Amino acid sequence: xxxxxxxxxxxxxxxxxxxxxxxxxxxxxxxxxxxxxxxxxxxxxxxxxxxxxxxxxxxxxxxxxxxxxxxxxxxxxxxxxxxxxxxxxxxxxxxxxxxxxxxxxxxxxxxxxxxxxxxxxxxxxxxxxxxxxxxxxxxxxxxxxxxxxxxxxxxxxxxxxxxxxxxxxxxxxxxxxxxxxxxxxxxxxxxxxxxxxxxxxxxxxxxxxxxxxxxxxxxxxxxxxxxxxxxxxxxxxxxxxxxxxxxxxxxxxxxxxxxxxxxxxxxxxxxxxxxxxxxxxxxxxxxxxxxxxxxxxxxxxxxxxxxxxxxxxxxxxxx
Amino acid sequence: xxxxxxxxxxxxxxxxxxxxxxxxxxxxxxxxxxxxxxxxxxxxxxxxxxxxxxxxxxxxxxxxxxxxxxxxxxxxxxxxxxxxxxxxxxxxxxxxxxxxxxxxxxxxxxxxxxxxxxxxxxxxxxxxxxxxxxxxxxxxxxxxxxxxxxxxxxxxxxxxxxxxxxxxxxxxxxxxxxxxxxxxxxxxxxxxxxxxxxxxxxxxxxxxxxxxxxxxxxxxxxxxxxxxxxxxxxxxxxxxxxxxxxxxxxxxxxxxxxxxxxxxxxxxxxxxxxxxxxxxxxxxxxxxxxxxxxxxxxxxxxxxxxxxxxxxxxxxxxxxxxxxxxxxxxxxxxxxxxxxxxxxxxxxxxxxxxxxxxxxxxxxxxxxxxxxxxxxxxxxxxxxxxxxxxxxxxxxxxxxxxxxxxxxxxxxxxxxxxxxxxxxxxxxxxxxxxxxxxxxxxxxxxxxxxxxxxxxxxxxxxxxxxxxxxxxxxxxxxxxxxxxxxxxxxxxxxxxxxxxxxxxxxxxxxxxxxxxxxxxxxxxxxxxxxxxxxxxxxxxxxxxxx
Numbered sequence: 001x002x003x004x005x006x007x008x009x010x011x012x013x014x015x016x017x018x019x020x021x022x023x024x025x026x027x028x029x030x031x032x033x034x035x036x037x038x039x040x041x042x043x044x045x046x047x048x049x050x051x052x053x054x055x056x057x058x059x060x061x062x063x064x065x066x067x068x069x070x071x072x073x074x075x076x077x078x079x080x081x082x083x084x085x086x087x088x089x090x091x092x093x094x095x096x097x098x099x100x101x102x103x104x105x106x107x108x109x110x111x112x113x114x115x116x117x118x119x120x121x122x123x124x125x126x127x128x129x130x131x132x133x134x135x136x137x138x139x140x141x142x143x144x145x146x147x148x149x150x151x152x153x154x155x156x157x158x159x160x161x162x163x164x165x166x167x168x169x170x171x172x173x174x175x176x177x178x179x180x181x182x183x184x185x186x187x188x189x190x191x192x193x194x195x196x197x198x199x200x201x202x203x204x205x206x207x208x209x210x211x212x213x214x215x216x217x218x219x220x221x222x223x224x225x226x227x228x229x230x231x232x233x234x235x236x237x238x239x240x241x242x243x244x245x246x247x248x249x250x251x252x253x254x255x256x257x258x259x260x261x262x263x264x265x266x267x268x269x270x271x272x273x274x275x276x277x278x279x280x281x282x283x284x285x286x287x288x289x290x291x292x293x294x295x296x297x298x299x300x301x302x303x304x305x306x307x308x309x310x311x312x313x314x315x316x317x318x319x
Numbered sequence: 320x321x322x323x324x325x326x327x328x329x330x331x332x333x334x335x336x337x338x339x340x341x342x343x344x345x346x347x348x349x350x351x352x353x354x355x356x357x358x359x360x361x362x363x364x365x366x367x368x369x370x371x372x373x374x375x376x377x378x379x380x381x382x383x384x385x386x387x388x389x390x391x392x393x394x395x396x397x398x399x400x401x402x403x404x405x406x407x408x409x410x411x412x413x414x415x416x417x418x419x420x421x422x423x424x425x426x427x428x429x430x431x432x433x434x435x436x437x438x439x440x441x442x443x444x445x446x447x448x449x450x451x452x453x454x455x456x457x458x459x460x461x462x463x464x465x466x467x468x469x470x471x472x473x474x475x476x477x478x479x480x481x482x483x484x485x486x487x488x489x490x491x492x493x494x495x496x497x498x499x500x501x502x503x504x505x506x507x508x509x510x511x512x513x514x515x516x517x518x519x520x521x522x523x524x525x526x527x528x529x530x531x532x533x534x535x536x537x538x539x540x541x542x543x544x545x546x547x548x549x550x551x552x553x554x555x556x557x558x559x560x561x562x563x564x565x566x567x568x569x570x571x572x573x574x575x576x577x578x579x580x581x582x583x584x585x586x587x588x589x590x591x592x593x594x595x596x597x598x599x600x601x602x603x604x605x606x607x608x609x610x611x612x613x614x615x616x617x618x619x620x621x622x623x624x625x626x627x628x629x630x631x632x633x634x635x636x637x638x639x640x641x642x643x644x645x646x647x648x649x650x651x652x653x654x655x656x657x658x659x660x661x662x663x664x665x666x667x668x669x670x671x672x673x674x675x676x677x678x679x680x681x682x683x684x685x686x687x688x689x690x691x692x693x694x695x696x697x698x699x700x701x702x703x704x705x706x707x708x709x710x711x712x713x714x715x716x717x718x719x720x721x722x723x724x725x726x727x728x729x730x731x732x733x734x735x736x737x738x739x740x741x742x743x744x745x746x747x748x749x750x751x752x753x754x755x756x757x758x759x760x761x762x763x764x765x766x767x768x769x770x771x772x773x774x775x776x777x778x779x780x781x782x783x784x785x786x787x788x789x790x791x792x793x794x795x796x797x798x799x800x801x802x803x804x805x806x807x808x809x810x811x812x813x814x815x816x817x818x819x820x821x822x823x824x825x826x827x828x829x830x831x832x833x834x835x836x837x838x839x840x841x842x843x844x845x846x847x848x849x850x851x852x853x854x855x856x857x858x859x860x861x862x863x864x865x
Contacts, residue, residue, distance in 0.1 A: 201683035205745075208642050209752060210671035211701050219697075223688045306732035307687055 036303050036312040043299035046292035053289055056108040064088070068106040069257055072097035077275040092277040094267070100281050107259040107282065112289075113171055114260065115240045118178035123233045126183040127225070130190025131217055135198060145191070148184040156181035157246070164252040174253055178240050185236065186229055193225045227301040234297040238290035261285050323350040323391070324527050325374065325413070325495055330388030332369050332378060344369045344551045347388070351527040353494060356518075358530045358542035358559070360574075362767040363738070366551040367531050371497050373398075375415055376405050411441060414488035418500040420480035424472040430483050431456070431468025437490045455486040460516060477630075478509035482516065489520065495527040496520075502537060506629035506794060511838040514541050515854075533767060535578050536840025539563065539847040547571050559844045577772040578842040579797040590804075591619040594653075595788055596641075596674075596756060601650030603633075603640050610636040612812040614650070618756065623782065623789040625799035625820075627835070628809035634792045637809075638758050641790075642676060643667060672702055675749035679761035681741035685733040691719070691744055692729040698751035705753065718747040723777060739770030743777065750781070758790045763798060775802050796839045800824055808832045 037044055067088055078085070078093035080100070088099035133144040151159075160177045167173045197203065198221060206216050245262020247253030254260050256267075261282040268278025302308040330347045333340050344366040351357050361367035372378050374390055374397065390397040392412070397405060417423050425433060431452050438448035456464035459482040461475075472480060481501060488496055498517065502510040518541055521528045530542060538545050538559055546556040547568070554568040566572045594617035603611040611633040618624050628634045640647040641659065652659040654670065662670065678684035685694055695715050699706045706714055716726035722743040733741055742762065749757055759778070763771040779802060781787060793799050799806060800820060807817040808831065816829040827833050837854075841847055 201678050201680065202686040204644060205676070205678065205684045205748070206686075206697070207644065208671060208674075208676050209698055209701050210668045211697070215701065220686055305688070306690070307734045 033303070036309070037299065039312045040299045040302075042295050046295035046299075049288060049292045050296065053108055053112065053285075053292075056105045057112040058109070060105040061109045064102045064106050067099060068102040068259070070098065075099075077271060077278070079275075080277045080281075091281050092275070094264075094278055095271060095275075100264075100277065103259055103264065104261065104282055104285055107261050107264060108285070110171060110254060110258060111241060111244070111260040111262065111286075114174050114178065114244050114254070115237050117171075117175035118182065118240045118244075119233050119236050121175065121179035122182035122236070123186055123229060125179065126186025127190045127229050129183070130187040131194055131222065131225070133187065134191040134194025135213065135217055135221070141191070144187070148187045151180065152184045156243070157250070160247055161250070161252060164247070169252055169255060171254070174244060174247065177247075178243055181243075182236055182240065185232060189228060189232060190225055193228060194221055197221050197224050223304075227304060230297050230300065231294075234290065234293040237293050238286060241286050241290075324353050324355075324393065325529075326350040326389075326391040327370050327374070328389040328391065330370055330373060330390065331386045332366075332373060333384045333386050335382040335384070342551055343383075344548075347548075347551075347553055349546050349553070349556065351495060351529055353527050354521075354525045356521060356528045356530065356541055356543045358532055358538045358545045359548060360532060360535065360538055360545055361548035362533055362574075362769065364550075365548045367533075367548045368499055369551075371415070371499060371529060371531055374413065375409055375497065376402070410437070410493070411491045412493055413495045413497065414491065414493040415497040415499065416481070416484045416488050416501050418503050420477070420484045420504075421472060423484060424480060426472055429469050429471055430475065434468075434483070434487050434490055437487050441491055451490065452486075455490060456483075458520075459483070459486045459489075460512075461486070476509075477505050478513060481505065481513050485513075485516065485520070489524070492524065493526060495529065497529045497531070499531045500533070501530070503532075503534070507796075507838040507840075508629065508834060510537075511540075511840070517541065534840065535563075535575065535768070535842035536847070539842050539844040540840050540851070547574070563842065563844055573769060575842060577769040579768070579771065579775075579795075579801065590622065593620075594618065595620045595622075595655075596790075597651075597653040598641070599651045599653070601637070601640065601652065602648045603636050603645065604648050610812050611640065614809075614812075614814055616807055616814070616817060618788050618790060620755070620788055621782065621786045622805065623791055623803045624805045624807060625791045625793060625803035626807045626809060627793055627796055627799060629794055629835075631811070632809040633812035634794075634809050635760055636812075638676065638760050638790070638792055641758065642674065672705075672752045673755045674758065675752055675754040675756070676758045676760060677742070677745050677749055677762040680765050681738065681745045682733070684745055685741060685748075687733055690730055690732055691715075694733070694744065695719075695729075695748050695751050698748065702752060705751075714751070718750055721750065721781070722747045723773075737770075738766055739774060742766060742770075742774050746774075746777065746781070750785070754787070756788045756790065758792070760792045761794065762791070764794065771798070778802070796824075796835055808835065 037047060072093065073096070075085075075089065075093040075097035077095060078089055078097065080090065080092035082092075083090060086099070088102040091100040091104070093099055094103065129144050129148075133141040159181060163177045163180075164173060194217075198216075203216055203220055206220050211220075241260075241262050242265075243262075244253055244260060245266045248255065248260065248263040248266060254263055256263070264282035265279045265286070268275070268280075268282070271278050299312075303312055326348075327350070328348050331345050332343045334343055335341075347366075347370050349357065349359070349370070359367045359371070369378070373385060374392075376397075378385070385398060388398070392408060397408070400408075424430070428436075431449075434452045434455060435445075435448040438451055439445060443451065452468060453464045456467055461467045461479060461482055467475075472483070475483065496517075501517070502513050505513060514537065517528065517530075520526075528541075530537065532538060542559045544557065545559045545562050547554050547562065547570070549570045554570050555562060555566065562571060563575060566575055596618040598617075599615045601611060601614045602609065614633075614637060616624065626634045626637065636645065639645045641652055643659065643662075647660050650660070654674070657666070657670075659667075659670065689697070692712075692715055695718055696711045699708075699711060699714075715729050719726050719728055724740060724743055724747070728736075733744065736744065745762075762778075763774050766774060775798070778789065782789060789803075791799060791803055796806075803820055805817065806820055806823040808815045808823065808829070810831050815831045816823065816827065823832060824836065827836060837850060841850070
């Protein structure tokens with residue numbers, strides 16, 4: 001082929017480079033993924049941070065439950081960075097003199113469970129309905145979209161109040177409430193993308209081959225919609241954490257002595273002028289978690305896309 | 320030295336990309352005088368547009384970088400000037416028109432407003448600008464200028480939009496007009512009109528015209544001198560006739576040899592007796608608009624039938640209805656004794672295997688997230704009876720060999736290939752189902768001439784080897800000349816004429832077919848000159864008659 005376009009010529013150069021690299025030591029897919037992660041240092045940091053958060057969530061309550069709930073009235077609103085005290089007090093103490101660091105570690109469990117659960121279920125249900133709405137008849141699509149409109153036009157806090165009035169406040173019910181209120185976001189995005197992608201030539205090509213509807217939807221359309229949905233999901237993580245705290249604030253979410261980061265932010269609010277650290281540290285935990293998820297999802301978007309993947313495969317000869 | 324109006328000297332431009340530095344053009348020199356028509360001819364990626372972009376200060380820097388050279392306009396070097404000084408030259412002295420006029424016209428303003436704006440920005444009074452706009456619209460052949468000036472870009476046809484662009488470019492009476500692929504997106508008959516308009520305007524105003532094109536026919540039609548570019552370098556330059564008659568560089572020779580419509584036409588062989596696919600009275604309407612009207616034809620086994628028509632002639636709708644991507648309004652398509660249009664979903668699934676399609680743009684018809692292996696083997700995931708899984712690998716390699724690619728390519732993704740290679744992959748995918756009929760919808764239209772010739776050669780070879788029948792849809796007559804057995808000419812959803820290639824090309828009976836043939840551009844400047852002369856005589860005769 002003498003007539004390569006310029007761009008594909010470059011890609012081919014890159015590709016022959018990676019090919020020889022692959023042939024040379026032929027790493028397994030897992031090692032390949034780790035290599036791609038290592039190339040993006042920010043994403044590596046994010047992954048390590050998230051791993052730490054997950055460890056806190058899994059083992060924190062088991063190890064630090066007692067320390068985190070023990071009141072110490074002499075240590076009320078103890079300032080941070082006082083390294084003469086026990087390590088749990090290094091980030092200061094809260095209004096009842098409980099160690100903030102220990103509480104943040106313990107609270108990771110509830111927080112991550114509620115946020116991950118709510119995001120996962122809203123993503124799953126929202127994108128499934130979105131795919132259906134995008135690919136079915138007009139009537140089916142209409143029904144699903146109007147349902148989404150109903151959810152969206154209903155103030156989410158009101159919905160939460162009603163549901164939690166009927167059901168007891170627990171982690172499980174909180175997940176259900178938050179998931180329901182976030183479904184329309186995924187649904188609308190998924191549907192809009194499907195409507196565009198289904199008109200693309202390669203979907204027509206698959207139809208001509210005789211591909212079934214599930215195959216077209218899951219094999220051809222979903223992989224292109226997925227990165228967008230994942231990006232929304234990571235952004236939604238922070239939203240859900242804060243929504244959960246406002247529910248706690250209204251007295252219908254997670255209730256003390258159970259703790260979450262959002263609840264800790266809410267509890268620290270009255271003391272903002274005198275003891276900023278009460279809200280700051282849990283707030284920082286929320287920010288860092290969301291930021292890490294964002295960085296990781298950004299990396300994943302590149303790693304999943306064959307057209308972009310070479311950026312992570314080739315070494316730093318660019319820039 | 321400085322007596323040329325515009326002179327590019329030893330220009331080299333680099334682009335910094337993630338894959339390293341790419342030399343887009345190297346040591347390119349050419350010049351243009353007033354009253355001169357220069358064409359820069361090259362295939363995609365040859366760097367033909369880069370030097371014009373440098374003249375217009377359109378190269379993004381970085382990633383682009385002009386490493387050496389001068390661009391002299393009236394003796395002063397454009398590259399040494401400040402942005403403000405260059406802006407005074409751009410538009411006023413050197414104007415440019417582009418390939419796709421729709422994306423260069425602002426959709427929210429009326430056509431007249433946009434032309435007026437060009438004038439008022441450069442200091443013409445409102446009233447005068449309006450007057451001049453109407454004159455310009457009239458000059459470029461827009462019907463009823465006063466009403467048209469109030470219309471929005473989407474209300475014009477493609478050819479009319481290009482006329483608007485030309486009007487806008489000419490508003491300030493530039494010394495030089497640069498036209499970057501001005502007619503590539505247009506139908507042949509419209510292309511001929513636009514080129515004629517450019518030619519007239521150039522004669523009238525005495526401006527210099529720089530035409531960037533991939534089409535030898537366009538060069539033959541309009542250019543006096545031509546610069547041939549390949550891989551960022553000028554391989555040859557001279558007058559259009561000399562280059563065509565005596566190309567000295569091997570690349571130019573190949574390029575001229577690859578031009579379609581020069582080979583021998585297939586003899587009128589006797590058609591096989593029974594039709595493989597027989598279409599009868601097919602119509603398809605969208606609301607009140609009838610896209611296809613009462614179309615009937617037969618396709619024999621192993622035969623190649625070309626359907627030729629301009630945009631809007633209904634040829635693609637015809638293909639889509641045959642494949643049941645759209646449902647036909649009325650009519651029948653009998654394949655193996657059964658009507659394709661009334662088949663149940665289950666029967667249709669079985670027949671899908673046997674009628675396949677190759678699309679115009681392989682970039683879009685291949686899923687970007689699937690490797691070549693996945694793309695080709697998908698056929699066997701869907702139709703499990705064709706091949707057991709253990710043989711997939713071998714068969715993919717065999718198919719890749721068959722279409723002229725190498726088996727190592729199976730692991731790669733579509734974006735790593737050139738346009739021509741992608742089209743080969745799309746053909747391999749169609750072949751994986753072992754079809755009897757392949758519908759090629761403009762399958763070679765998006766490809767460079769040489770690649771086009773290669774893909775057509777591939778299709779011909781496969782046809783002989785596998786006894787395939789093709790329904791070959793094209794807008795371009797020369798392409799089908801050396802390839803098809805029969806030609807169907809369509810216009811406005813109807814079949815205007817059908818017959819063997821020889822009959823259509825040598826003895827067309829319908830005026831529309833004749834005008835299509837006359838408008839398609841021949842790469843030979845002499846032939847084009849002769850055609851121009853007859854056209855002029857004809858129009859003069861018409862003038863005297865009216």
